[in-house]
Amino acid sequence: MDKKREAIIEGAIKRFIHFGIQKTTMNEIAEDLAVSKPSLYYYYPDKSSLIEGVIEKIFSDYFEAVDKDLFTNISLEERFAIFTDIRFKFFQKYYMLHLAGVTPDITLNSDSLKATFMSMKKKNNDMYAEILRRSVEKGEIAAVDLEKTAELYLESMMGIISQCIMHGNRELFPSKKEMKIILEKQHSLSRIFVKGLK
Amino acid sequence: MDKKREAIIEGAIKRFIHFGIQKTTMNEIAEDLAVSKPSLYYYYPDKSSLIEGVIEKIFSDYFEAVDKDLFTNISLEERFAIFTDIRFKFFQKYYMLHLAGVTPDITLNSDSLKATFMSMKKKNNDMYAEILRRSVEKGEIAAVDLEKTAELYLESMMGIISQCIMHGNRELFPSKKEMKIILEKQHSLSRIFVKGLK
């Protein structure tokens, strides 16, 4: 049953958001849902595949949130500004899963999991490349290597996060103030970047 | 005697470059210089103050390298490109000291050391702000918040490094190829950034 799988994912997400992946046990997830552990394992053969499901769900929500503003008739600056807000919202909500880094949570080294995460990042990259392509087509910005520029843009945005996070203690939640600074810096960089592409 | 202190710093740097700060012992540094350990402690009361000296020396070399091209009559793009190369050269040479992060080596949590590092970063920031100021004066770029823009520029450049380093195993030396990619990305971002300031 697919409804059950979804319920499990949602239950897991609730725990993950609060305690992080590492500090959440399969027992706890089972208890939250008032089912036994083997029942959990019936739907997800191991923790990795559950996490995989969680990541797919989060990214699917992300892409859904982004889709609404993907084909509106607005400038590149505006679109990137809106998308920066959306990315930030997700970054904030799922901070404990450490999706901003290259791999979600360093401790998780399942190859399949890494692959899933990478493919999500790839999809995001492609989306940004496509946005750039349309912007070039409209004559809004100069012609560039779409893939590389999208990657550079996203990496520099992520880089801002990692630089800011490093100041405080990683693992621990950044303060409201730090969060605000990160968002402002991302917006500033985004504006300069887009202007620099013209 | 000041010559002795310099010799110690240089000896320490040789070890640090190769093995990193943590994996270098005071015994080894003393042995390299053919002096006893207490003799070392005569000049530097503890390991932290030695590291402090090392960091000051490295940054002093860095600022010296940069000074040569600081007041030449070239465009901002060119200057930033040259400086990117210089920064990269130092980043590469002193990779094992992890100067790209916010603090040199996470394990070192001496307050005085952090302060020294921060003040060096501050000095670098100020230098970049001053470069931007002159560029604004020349009418080369639009007026901006000098401090913040300098910080944003340097942070996004550092961010590129941290994003790229995270792909491979931190702590371990990145390959020639990875290094090349980092440098190229920094140059690309630098060009876009400067263009975006016009």
Add this chain to the structure above:
DNA sequence: TTTTGACCATTGAAATAATAAAGTCAGAAA
């Protein structure tokens, strides 16, 4: 003033024991 051998105090790594978590299985319930 500078240098040293011998010493002490802490730290950090290795080994081990104890605990908790991931994952399995035979079989019951629907």
Add this chain to the structure above:
DNA sequence: TTTCTGACTTTATTATTTCAATGGTCAAAA
């Protein structure tokens, strides 16, 4: 047949101890 469970095994984490290595000191010599 599909879904679920209590009781179990195996694997990974954490806590505790041990011990050598390292940072740091001191009285005394050069």
